[in-house]
Amino acid sequence: MDASAAKLIGAGLAAISMGTAGIGIGIIFGNYVAGAMRNPGAAGAVFGRVILGFALTEATALFALVLALIILFVF
Amino acid sequence: MAAAGGHSPMEQFAIKRIAEIKIGGLDLSLTNSALWMIAVAIFSTAFLVYAMRQRAMVPGRLQSAAEMLYEFIAGLLKETVGTAGRPYFPLVFTLFVFILFCNLFGMLPYSFTVTSHIAITFALALMVFVIVTILGFVKHGLHFLHFFVPAGVPGPMLLLVVPLEVLSYFIRPISLSVRLFANMTAGHTMLKVFGGFVVAMGVFGVLPLIVIIALTGLEVLIACLQAYVFTVLTCLYLNDAIHMEH
Numbered sequence: 001m002d003a004s005a006a007k008l009i010g011a012g013l014a015a016i017s018m019g020t021a022g023i024g025i026g027i028i029f030g031n032y033v034a035g036a037m038r039n040p041g042a043a044g045a046v047f048g049r050v051i052l053g054f055a056l057t058e059a060t061a062l063f064a065l066v067l068a069l070i071i072l073f074v075f
Numbered sequence: 076m077a078a079a080g081g082h083s084p085m086e087q088f089a090i091k092r093i094a095e096i097k098i099g100g101l102d103l104s105l106t107n108s109a110l111w112m113i114a115v116a117i118f119s120t121a122f123l124v125y126a127m128r129q130r131a132m133v134p135g136r137l138q139s140a141a142e143m144l145y146e147f148i149a150g151l152l153k154e155t156v157g158t159a160g161r162p163y164f165p166l167v168f169t170l171f172v173f174i175l176f177c178n179l180f181g182m183l184p185y186s187f188t189v190t191s192h193i194a195i196t197f198a199l200a201l202m203v204f205v206i207v208t209i210l211g212f213v214k215h216g217l218h219f220l221h222f223f224v225p226a227g228v229p230g231p232m233l234l235l236v237v238p239l240e241v242l243s244y245f246i247r248p249i250s251l252s253v254r255l256f257a258n259m260t261a262g263h264t265m266l267k268v269f270g271g272f273v274v275a276m277g278v279f280g281v282l283p284l285i286v287i288i289a290l291t292g293l294e295v296l297i298a299c300l301q302a303y304v305f306t307v308l309t310c311l312y313l314n315d316a317i318h319m320e321h
Contacts, residue, residue, distance in 0.1 A: 059257070062257035063250075
């Protein structure tokens with residue numbers, strides 16, 4: 001297998017892991033909505049942490065993207 | 076990643092020299108990145124100075140905006156670090172304002188996104204990491220090394236836990252910088268790619284145009300969010316250094 005084919009396969013594999021980060025983001029907001037429906041008064045207070053959690057999970061997805069781009073364009 | 080017409084979506088991240096300045100063999104030219112950073116610095120300073128010039132007890136709209144910005148970060152710092160974090164407010168506020176306006180200025184047409192370069196974001200993240208580490212050693216001396224040894228961990232597990240703790244500590248500047256850089260780069264690349272679709276699809280280019288409108292809104296949100304996340308994590312790392320609870 002020559003290098004360019006291996007690069008494409010490697011980038012594809014790295015990009016798959018971004019799907020699991022999408023699941024994580026869904027979990028965060030799903031739990032937030034479920035909690036907000038039980039206790040609407042507390043929803044505003046915790047929203048800041050929801051956004052922080054979303055950004056950190058999104059970051060993991062973007063680490064995978066950066067890895068895929070490094071595999072594709074640097075090697 | 077070449078779109079129609081031979082323009083690559085990555086061209087927007089190219090650093091261009093605007094004014095040649097060579098001092099003794101060092102290339103200190105003014106680049107587009109430096110120019111936009113100067114614009115951010117001038118704008119944020121001018122905004123805050125101008126908005127607060129009245130110093131009215133009951134603030135008008137502009138003063139209210141500046142005060143809300145201040146209160147937001149002051150409240151955040153107080154919530155994460157407590158009153159011991161007060162001396163570090165200038166650092167945290169400057170970081171937030173700089174990253175926020177760098178990100179937002181990148182949304183202007185034909186502008187350059189300063190924070191889309193790993194060099195810039197890594198410089199910021201490394202600065203935060205070094206400051207926090209030095210602060211930890213200044214405040215606690217060598218006892219700061221106990222930060223890597225969580226309480227209540229049985230002896231043999233320490234062999235596994237301590238290297239992991241050290242690794243996760245040194246990953247901080249990398250994750251901090253890559254998070255900001257990747258968000259900005261990915262967002263702007265997506266906008267450019269869809270822009271290429273609009274041009275390439277002729278009449279049906281309305282559909283990618285609608286996507287671009289939605290994406291631009293998302294990008295503005297992400298710009299503010301990433302500034303907030305960088306600042307929150309800086310406050311959390313400061314809290315780790317000042318109050319060493321694990």
